[in-house]
Amino acid sequence: MIGFSRGEARPDPPRFRLLGALEVGEIERLGGPRQRAVLAALLLRANDTAGIGYLTRAAWDDPPMAPESNLRTYVAGLRKILRDERADLVTRNGGYSLVLDPDELDVARFEYLAGEGGRALQDEDFATADKHFRQALELWRGEPLEGQAIGSALQAEVGRLQDRRFAVIEQHCRANLELGNHASLVSELQSLVDEHPLREELSAQLMLALYRSNRRADALDVFRQTREVLVRELGIEPGPRLQSVQGEILGSHRTAAPAPPLGRHRRLPMDIADFTGRRDELWRLRRLVDEAVSGPVTVCVIEGMAGVGKTRLAIHAAHQLGSYEDIQLWADLRGFDSAQPPAEPSAVLGAFLHALGVPAEQLPHDLDERAALYRDRLAGARSLVLLDNAVSEEQVRPLLPGGPDSLVLVTTRCSLAGLDGAVMLGLDVFSEREAVELMARIVGPQRIAAEPDAAARIARLCGFLPLAVTLAARRLRARQSWLLADLADRLEGDRLDQLDLGDRGVRAVFELSYLALADDQRRLFRLLGLHPGDDFTAESVAALCGLTPASAESMLDALLDFYLLEQITPGRYHFHDLVRDFARDCLRSDESPAAQADSVQRLLAWFVASADAADRALQPSRHRVVLDVDAFHRQFDQDQAMRWFEAENDNLVRAVQVAADHGCHRHAWQLPSFLLSWFYRRRLWADWISTYTVGLASARRLADRTGEAMMLNGLGVAHSDLDQYVEAIACHQQALVIERAAGDRSGQAWNLNNLGVALGDLGRFDEAVDCFQQALVLHQDSHGKGLALSNLGDAYRALGRLDEALGQLRQALRLQRTSGDRAAQRYTRSCLGDVYVALGKPARAIEHYRQALAISRETGDRWQAAIVLARLADVLGDGDQAEACRQEAGMILAELRGGPKTQKLREQLGDLV
Incomplete structure (x- = not known):
């Protein structure tokens, strides 16, 4: 569990405990369960970047639509706590990193001690192994994160830690058996077996401890009980290890007849000299091999985008797995080769069988017969088969051995989810640390140490993609006169050109995935290069491409399966930076300017119509702009509208600039007008001012006086919120001139209302009262009148005219109740609370404040x-x-x-x- 000690002294080091308890001071300081889950996730990725996707999966099983804002809140709360603990929580590209010394975290200490114990065990220094294993296991207290609300990522981490603990327990018992501590082990092992009766290694060790303590009958009884549990629970017989120990005890240990010798066949490509990182993935592969004692063939599919290092990992792992030294087969299945078709399974089997000693004249012609002969030749042999660049399950299935002693590693840049029984290992890009470490191995540590900031900048510009980092580092190695900053500056331009190396460059490997797509999928992929934001949904892509949302989602999922897109939040897709650059290259070469312009128009129309619909949910009484788009119809309730704005904010801000750049000036001012309520509720001043400034320029370009006045009014409110009152008053006064000339009563009313707020903030309450009174006369709807009365009452309060203030506010509240304008009541009730405080009536003030708070929460x-x-x-x-x-x-x-x-x-x- 995560426990929090109160009275006991905290160990220092380590201060941060995950193996049973997480000690970071009092429990109240850590906030709610989500914040604690985020802290646990950061600790488990200490000194590495914990990405937004990982933190989202750590804190939620069913994440919100836009979890980033919640995560920012949790991180902000943790920063203060961790400052007290002398720990740094820093923002890194794509996530956060908790910076700790290794001895400050018990998980790291546990892994270090377990590793030292493993090395001592291998060297047959059993006393040293016993010491290290004991120290490692003493760090455990209870179960990790017990009783906590955690998401799938932390659930997986807990499973990994528990499995690792048992592996260390088994190694510790082995060391003690070798030291002759048989009798002292019996009670400990008996408890473990009672608690975990399906772990055969523990039962085997208990049998040995009993047997060597002269308790032969008890040892054989353990075998009988374990067999009964395995048959009853799993429907299987005991594995070779248990049977071997039973045979040793009985004095009649029988081994199966060995398969005919095949000789050694090592066909793997050479290991990667500059292989870097991937510690977690290598550990998972080793664990997979260690656990594959019996059962079907072990298959691991390494999936990921082009250039992420799948083949490098598979080859390096294959060389590291020493238990498969005799038979090592490799084939390039050419699933994404532009010059040759994908390899036929029959041809690959022919090559494998020839390598395994089958003469050419004895090769069957039928695929199924070749597969059967292949499985027969490998039966009983420990074999490793590496299948590189697979394109489908059908290509892989005939190449799988049949016995439990084989390991198959498959690499692919598309999903092979239909491969039954396979373990999927998704490979992501490097962390910044791993990327810089790879550069140092290629370029030399001295050059990296001389320009660490430039090295990190190169890694970021390469999108942390291993292939891109490798190519960039090789350019530096070939150009000793270059500074790292020189290459970083070049990468700020056309990155794909700078990372080009013919058929081995970044552009070339992306193109292989692109060409594997169907024609309509390729069109959608390149049109995505027009999307203004970093992520997109099936709905926005449908508008961009002129499709139905269902068709767009189907094609987006296909791109996801080909690792040309990524997905962190369900329903939202995004590009890796370099893949976006490649999509824009394809767009320029394969899509006409007219087609691009049509797509942009459709997408902007969708953004405008959707933002209008969402704004209506937030401000149903607001005076509306008349739209000239009617192709998209959406409906939101208030919660849906807030979630939609939260998820789409960056896209909407960029869409305004895209509209102006493409000459769609009406969209460029209409879109910001629908964002005002959202910007105001979230205080997004930078986005607010930037979009309204662009919108104002576009309205003036069209000579659209209505649009110009609306943009000026919105800018005035933003400047007022930022205490920039000279600019605010100037904007409102310019807007008033336009609206008076046009006879726009509603526009004048809102500008006078907002001008009054700015004057009130400056302490010019008499002038503010005049503005609010004029606005009250001009407003023709109950929503506007209610807000004018509310503001007028607040101005009277500031002037000390409390009875008049109370009268105006009560009138405003009656009007808002009658019209059902609940959202506006949050201001009126807050102002009533202020008046009752001034009147010395705290109980009445608290009542109104609580109601204002409830409505503020309702409205987001x-x-x-x-x-x-x-x-x-x-x-x-x-x-x-x-x-x-x-x-x-x-x-x-x-x-x-x-x-x-x-x-x-x-x-x-x-x-x-």
Whole structure:
């Protein structure tokens, strides 16, 4: 479990415990279960980058649509805790890294001690092995993360740790058996066997300990009981190890007749001299081999995008697995070779059988007969078969041996999920550390040490793709006069050109995957190069390509299967950086400018219509822009709208600039107008100002005075929120001139309302009152009138005219209740709370603050929630409820992007974030 000791002294080092307990101070400081899951995930990836996908899978079984904001909140909370623990939690490309010394983390200490014990055991230094194994196992207290709410990634990590623990236990028992400590082992092993009756090695060791303690009958009884459990639970007989120990005890150990000798056949390509990283993957492969004692042939499929290093890993692992030294077969199945068709299984079997001593004249012609002969030749032999570049399950199946003593490694850049019984090992790009380490092996550590920042920059520009990093490092090795910064500058341009090496360059390997696609899949792939953001959904891609969402999703999944796309959050797809560059190359060469323009128009129309629909859910009473797009119809409720804006924010911001760049100026100002409510609730000032600035330029380019006034109004609100009041007032006044000339009463009303807010922030409350009174007259809908009354009441409060303030606010609340404008009540009730505080009626103030807080949460307005929580905390005083309000407000402010008002509220709350 993750436990948190209170009274006992904490060990130092290690301070961070995962093997039974995670000690980082008091439990209350660690927040909720999600935050604790994130901390556990960071600890398990200490000193390496824990990606957003991994952290998402660690904290949730069913993640939210856009988990990144939640993760930022948890990380912000952890940073303060970890600062007290003298640990650094840093942001890295694509995730976060918790920087620790090895001795600070008990998992790392456990692995170190277990490794030392394993080496001593191999050297037959059993006393030293016993010491190291004992120290490693003493680090365990209970089960990892017991009782915690954790996602699939941490569940897998817990399983890995438990398996590793048992492997060490078995090694420790072996060392003690070799030391002659038979009698002392019996009780410990008996307890382990009772708890884990299916682990045959523990039963075998218990039999040996009993037998060597002169308890022959008891030892044979263990075999009988274990056999009964295996037959009952799994339907299998005991494996060779248990049968061997039974035979030794009975004095009649029988071994099966050996298969006819085949001789040694080592056909693997040479090992990789500069192989780097992949420790976890190599460990998984070794564990897979260690666990494959009996049962069907062991098959591991190494999947990943082109250039990620699948073949390198498979070859290196094959050379490292010493138990398969006699028979090692290799074949390139040419699944993605542009010059030759994929290898036929029959031809590959012919080559294998010839290598295994079958004369050519004895080779069967039928595929099934060749496969049967192949399985027969390998029966009883420990063989390793490496099948490189497979393209389908049908190509692989005939090449699988039949016995339990064989290991098959398959590499592929497409999914082989239909291969029954295979273990899938997905290979991702390097971490930054691994990428820089690979560069150092090729270039030399001195050059890397001389320019560490430039080395990290090259790794990032290569997208941490092993092939790209290798090619970049080889360019540096060939150009001794270059600084690393010189290559980094070149990579800022056309990266694919800089990483070109003919048929072995990055572009060439991507092209092989591209050419393997169907025609419609290739078209969709290259059109994705037009998508403005980093990720996309089937709906946006359907609009881009003129497809139905179902057709788009089917083709996106095909690209996912070919590892040309990645997926972290269900339903959202994204490119690796270099693959996006390649898609844009294909777009320029294979898609006409007219077709590109049509696709951009469709996508922008979809963004505009969808943003309008989402904004309607947030502000149903708002005055609407009349759209000239009607091809897309969506409906959102309020929660769906907030989740959609959260997930699509970056795409929407970039789409505004894309619209302006492609001359779609009406879309360029309409789209920001639908983002105002979203920007306001999340205080996304940088995105707000950038999109409205682009929209203003486009409206002026069209001479669209309505659009110009709307952009000016939105800019005025943003500048006001940033305490930039000169700019805010100028924007509102310019908008008013346009709206008065056009007779736009609604536009004038909203600009006067927002101008009044800016004047009130400056302390010019008399002028603010005048603006709000004018707005109240001009507003023609209940939503606008209610907000004007609410703002007017707040201005009266600031002037000390409390009775008038109360009257205006009560009138606003009645109007909002009658019209069903619940969202607007969050402001009115907050202002009523402020008035009751001024009147010395804290109980009435708390009532209104609590209702304002509830509505702010309903509407997803985290900024308003933080304001109300701060005011509620002030009224509640210094008790637990007040502190809970301050803590929650602090967590919200840690997530929201900075600005003067945010900073002021932080200062009121204290140094909480």
